[in-house]
Amino acid sequence: MSYNLNKIKKSFSSIIISLLISPLFGFQSVTALEPKGIAKDYGIDLQNPVTDVAKDVYSMHAFVTIIMALITLLVLGLLIWVCYRYSAKKNNKPSKTVHNTLVEILWTAIPVLILVVIAIPSFKLLYKQDVIPEPDLTIKAIGYQWYWGYEYPDNGNFSYEAFMVQSKDELEEDKPYKRMLTTDTKVVVPVNKIIRMQVTAADVLHSWAIPAFGVKTDAVPGRLNETWFKAENIGIYYGMCSELCGVNHQSMPIEIHVVTQEDFENWVEEAKTKYASKNNLLANN
Numbered sequence: 001m002s003y004n005l006n007k008i009k010k011s012f013s014s015i016i017i018s019l020l021i022s023p024l025f026g027f028q029s030v031t032a033l034e035p036k037g038i039a040k041d042y043g044i045d046l047q048n049p050v051t052d053v054a055k056d057v058y059s060m061h062a063f064v065t066i067i068m069a070l071i072t073l074l075v076l077g078l079l080i081w082v083c084y085r086y087s088a089k090k091n092n093k094p095s096k097t098v099h100n101t102l103v104e105i106l107w108t109a110i111p112v113l114i115l116v117v118i119a120i121p122s123f124k125l126l127y128k129q130d131v132i133p134e135p136d137l138t139i140k141a142i143g144y145q146w147y148w149g150y151e152y153p154d155n156g157n158f159s160y161e162a163f164m165v166q167s168k169d170e171l172e173e174d175k176p177y178k179r180m181l182t183t184d185t186k187v188v189v190p191v192n193k194i195i196r197m198q199v200t201a202a203d204v205l206h207s208w209a210i211p212a213f214g215v216k217t218d219a220v221p222g223r224l225n226e227t228w229f230k231a232e233n234i235g236i237y238y239g240m241c242s243e244l245c246g247v248n249h250q251s252m253p254i255e256i257h258v259v260t261q262e263d264f265e266n267w268v269e270e271a272k273t274k275y276a277s278k279n280n281l282l283a284n285n
């Protein structure tokens, strides 16, 4: 009896809670973004690719993994066969053969051919990553020990920094909290637009990397590196500094919000005023 009563109480309270929450969710679904480019617990695969380059990286990885698996199985099979067929027990009189021209040519030529088969799509992909198509927007990322700075030269030239958020309580805006990945500010880009990322550093080597975009570019002091991406899905994507840069290397994540053109323009207007006072301060100093 008491069990039933508890059950009724529980289901009643869950109805009340969902009634209270549902308008909230209804409101949020208009603007709230979901974290998409993020590692999954116990995951072993690459992250879901959301750019053309990342998709090619994904299939290149699968292609090489299949070749690698086949070679490994072949070598394992050969070893097992040799252990069995040419064991001392089965060969009282060991063979004196030291050369076999045909076998030697084959085990040189076949691996060379396999490497050529891997190299051709690999060079194609390198070229695709390297040559930046006509960009719609340029953003500059600057690596510091230990945070990233961003500049939007095409949209009023405002700049700001992105520091890792230590706990959920530190969040200043309504967005999901992901441990070691969420930053106080964020990089915002429009969906389906070609973004040219210029990457540099102010102190030591860093690397600006977003796995879901297939992007990883070294940030080198005194040098301006470039990369590009065209994100095809709205959502939040995370990345990290990927070049060991000192004691807080793990504390400089990258959080990118891919939004509609309209949301992007709204954010730019907001950012212009939000980060303007800071820029003026810097200019006056």
Ligand SMILES: [Cu+2]
Pocket: 143, 144, 205, 206, 207, 241, 242, 243, 244, 245, 249, 252
């Ligand atoms: Cu770094």
